[in-house]
Amino acid sequence: xxxxxxxxxxxxxxxxxxxxxxxxxxxxxxxxxxxxxxxxxxxxxxxxxxxxxxxxxxxxxxxxxxxxxxxxxxxxxxxxxxxxxxxxxxxxxxxxxxxxxxxxxxxxxxxxxxxxxxxxxxxxxxxxxxxxxxxxxxxxxxxxxxxxxxxxxxxxxxxxxxxxxxxxxxxxxxxxxxxxxxxxxxxxxxxxxxxxxxxxxxxxxxxxxxxxxxxxxxxxxxxxxxxxxxxxxxxxxxxxxxxxxxxxxxxxxxxxxxxxxxxxxxxxxxxxxxxxxxxxxxxxxxxxxxxxxxxxxxxxxxxxxxxxxxxxxxxxxxxxxxxxxxxxxxxxxxxxxxxxxxxxxxxxxxxxxxxxxxxxxxxxxxxxxxxxxx
Ligand code: MTE
Ligand code: MO
Numbered sequence: 591x592x593x594x595x596x597x598x599x600x601x602x603x604x605x606x607x608x609x610x611x612x613x614x615x616x617x618x619x620x621x622x623x624x625x626x627x628x629x630x631x632x633x634x635x636x637x638x639x640x641x642x643x644x645x646x647x648x649x650x651x652x653x654x655x656x657x658x659x660x661x662x663x664x665x666x667x668x669x670x671x672x673x674x675x676x677x678x679x680x681x682x683x684x685x686x687x688x689x690x691x692x693x694x695x696x697x698x699x700x701x702x703x704x705x706x707x708x709x710x711x712x713x714x715x716x717x718x719x720x721x722x723x724x725x726x727x728x729x730x731x732x733x734x735x736x737x738x739x740x741x742x743x744x745x746x747x748x749x750x751x752x753x754x755x756x757x758x759x760x761x762x763x764x765x766x767x768x769x770x771x772x773x774x775x776x777x778x779x780x781x782x783x784x785x786x787x788x789x790x791x792x793x794x795x796x797x798x799x800x801x802x803x804x805x806x807x808x809x810x811x812x813x814x815x816x817x818x819x820x821x822x823x824x825x826x827x828x829x830x831x832x833x834x835x836x837x838x839x840x841x842x843x844x845x846x847x848x849x850x851x852x853x854x855x856x857x858x859x860x861x862x863x864x865x866x867x868x869x870x871x872x873x874x875x876x877x878x879x880x881x882x883x884x885x886x887x888x889x890x891x892x893x894x895x896x897x898x899x900x901x902x903x904x905x906x907x908x909x910x911x912x913x914x915x916x917x918x919x920x921x922x923x924x925x926x927x928x929x930x931x932x933x934x935x936x937x938x939x940x941x942x943x944x945x946x947x948x949x950x951x952x953x954x955x956x957x958x959x960x961x962x963x964x
Pocket of ligand 2: 634679681790791
């Protein structure tokens with residue numbers, strides 16, 4: 591069993607697949623704290639968790655005509671350590687809502703998302719120290735390869751545009767700490783790429799190699815996965831070669847309290863609603879609106895954000911938690927939330943126009959059905 595060396599996980603997880611392990615925390619715990627505790631951070635593994643000896647592990651930076659090998663010690667001492675707070679979200683977060691209509695992928699609820707403070711070295715600094723010429727116009731992508739591999743010895747890999755990796759404030763780092771401690775095995779021990787504002791899939795865990803190229807990574811997960819299509823595209827007509835890779839994420843929000851199916855005893859006809867909102871690309875959340883009457887009236891939520899001095903970034907890569915007091919009528923009630931980001935992007939009202947056969951990027955208004963007592 592290639593999965594027999596996988597680490598221990600808390601039993602509270604909602605498991606979507608055991609081997610490889612894929613699980614999300616229960617919704618009622620997700621927004622309890624701004625920083626997601628490491629043990630509750632969703633896990634998305636495509637392969638068995640590799641066993642890596644931190645002392646002998648090397649990260650190979652291969653630039654074609656030159657190459658350097660970095661030990662963990664090199665990474666920690668040769669480059670200025672920075673701490674970046676970022677929300678990571680799987681492209682399949684909330685896929686379950688699209689799955690009523692056939693989709694292919696794990697049936698994630700709304701908790702394939704979490705926020706952590708990552709400490710590491712900037713990829714920009716690493717590439718420059720390896721002799722990379724940022725003005726080389728033939729190079730357009732930076733690739734990351736993981737140490738986890740399948741039976742054919744192909745390892746997990748992904749790539750991001752060069753301008754994201756090399757940007758002074760792109761905050762792409764190779765992290766060796768998650769919330770101040772060694773990165774847990776499930777989340778990439780001892781090192782992983784952190785690509786703030788981008789889809790989870792590019793945050794390559796168990797990093798073993800950084801390369802550069804004129805094209806995107808040829809990895810299965812860059813070429814034949816993590817691509818969205820038009821609602822009319824079928825499995826027969828999907829052209830993965832032509833479809834662009836998902837990179838920056840769109841604006842999303844979700845309700846964490848109350849839970850779907852709850853029976854609520856309102857106080858003075860009001861119910862407290864909580865949740866998260868996030869947008870990719872470093873865009874902040876400007877407003878979250880909540881309705882309990884089918885969208886006729888909306889209450890503006892109060893927003894909880896990170897302390898801007900808590901990390902070394904000038905951007906907002908992390909989520910906003912929110913709370914709203916919403917008037918409710920007795921009976922069956924649907925609570926809805928929607929967020930607006932700093933570019934005034936908003937969420938689609940329902941999944942119809944964004945449905946895609948892979949169930950990616952489910953960011954329609956989030957709806958939770960409850961019963962309100964008299
Ligand atoms: N990196 C490696 N090496 N192997 C993987 O399977 N999964 C990716 C990404 N990095 C993956 C990986 C995907 S799809 C996501 S959503 C995130 O890791 C999940 O990170 P987490 O498990 O720390 O939450
Ligand atoms: Mo993912």
